Structures are given as structure tokens and as C-alpha cells.
Amino acid sequence: MAAGNITLTMIKPDAVRKNNIGPILGKINEAGFRIRAMKYTQLTKAQAEAFYAVHAERPFYADLVAFMTSGPIVAAILEKDNAVQEFRKLIGSTNPKDAAPGTIRQLFAEDVQNNAVHGSDSDENANIEADFHFAKTERF
Ligand code: CMP
Numbered sequence: 001m002a003a004g005n006i007t008l009t010m011i012k013p014d015a016v017r018k019n020n021i022g023p024i025l026g027k028i029n030e031a032g033f034r035i036r037a038m039k040y041t042q043l044t045k046a047q048a049e050a051f052y053a054v055h056a057e058r059p060f061y062a063d064l065v066a067f068m069t070s071g072p073i074v075a076a077i078l079e080k081d082n083a084v085q086e087f088r089k090l091i092g093s094t095n096p097k098d099a100a101p102g103t104i105r106q107l108f109a110e111d112v113q114n115n116a117v118h119g120s121d122s123d124e125n126a127n128i129e130a131d132f133h134f135a136k137t138e139r140f
Contacts, residue, residue, distance in 0.1 A: 014116060015068075043069050091104045
């Protein structure tokens with residue numbers, strides 16, 4: 001099956017608090033992604049629990065939900081050929097200690113939880129996550 005052309009990102013509360021929305025969007029632009037949809041919002045507890053339901057059994061789930069609701073985020077749908085893989089390359093490993101030089105997490109993340117950005121891990125999840133954040137009328 002052909003690789004999809006959208007991915008869903010969130011600039012997480014740690015990066016927003018550190019005034020890194022602009023620099024992170026700059027990296028996304030330089031890497032050739034087109035912004036299809038974008039919003040500045042704060043997740044409710046119910047929304048964060050639903051978004052991360054796949055991690056519900058993990059020991060870090062409660063902390064993750066608390067962190068993701070601790071302040072505003074920027075959610076966006078990004079478009080590029082092979083968007084999911086290309087964006088994962090741009091952001092680097094989940095843990096910034098393992099993230100390659102020049103990646104968004106190496107540059108802006110604090111630790112494995114406060115890791116600056118989210119990126120979808122599959123085309124299927126990119127579509128589910130895009131639908132989670134955006135109505136059809138909010139996409140361009
Ligand atoms: P992300 O990959 O965007 O989605 C799942 C999130 O859970 C991940 O980013 C981190 O913010 C968080 N996470 C993943 N692994 C751990 C861990 N070992 N400890 C704490 N948080 C984690």
C-alpha cells in the first residue's frame with residue numbers, strides 16, 4: 001500500500017511553555033511539510049485519556065495525561081509524501097537522549113515524557129488522530 005501523505009502533530013505543553021512554538025513550526029516548514037489544519041487548544045482530561053487510550057495500561061499513563069492537560073498545545077495536520085515516516089525522522093526518538101542531532105526532540109525536548117512534540121506512528125493512526133482534532137471544515 002502506498003505511504004500516506006498526512007501526519008498529526010501536537011506541540012506539547014512543555015514546548016509551548018518554553019516559547020518554542022515558533023522555532024518548531026520553523027523546522028516543520030524548512031522540512032517541506034504543508035500545514036493542512038492547525039489549532040491552539042488545551043486538552044481536557046477526558047480528551048487526553050482518549051487520545052492516549054492505547055497507553056492506558058502503561059505505568060506512565062496517569063502522568064502523561066496530567067502532563068498533556070497541564071497547558072495549551074498546538075495540534076496540526078501536516079502533509080508531505082510519506083508524511084508519517086518523514087515526520088518521525090524530523091522529530092527523532094521518543095527519548096531526547098536517543099534523538100539524532102538536529103532533530104526537534106534533540107533540540108527542544110526535556111525528557112522522555114516532556115518530549116516537545118507528538119508524531120503519528122502509522123498512516124492508520126494519522127487518520128484517527130487527525131479526525132480526533134479536526135472537523136472536515138477545519139482542513140485546507
Ligand atoms: P508520544 O510518542 O508522542 O506518545 C506517547 C507519549 O508517552 C510519548 O510521546 C511520551 O510523551 C510519553 N512516554 C512514552 N514513553 C514514556 C516513558 N517511558 N515514561 C514517561 N512517558 C513516556
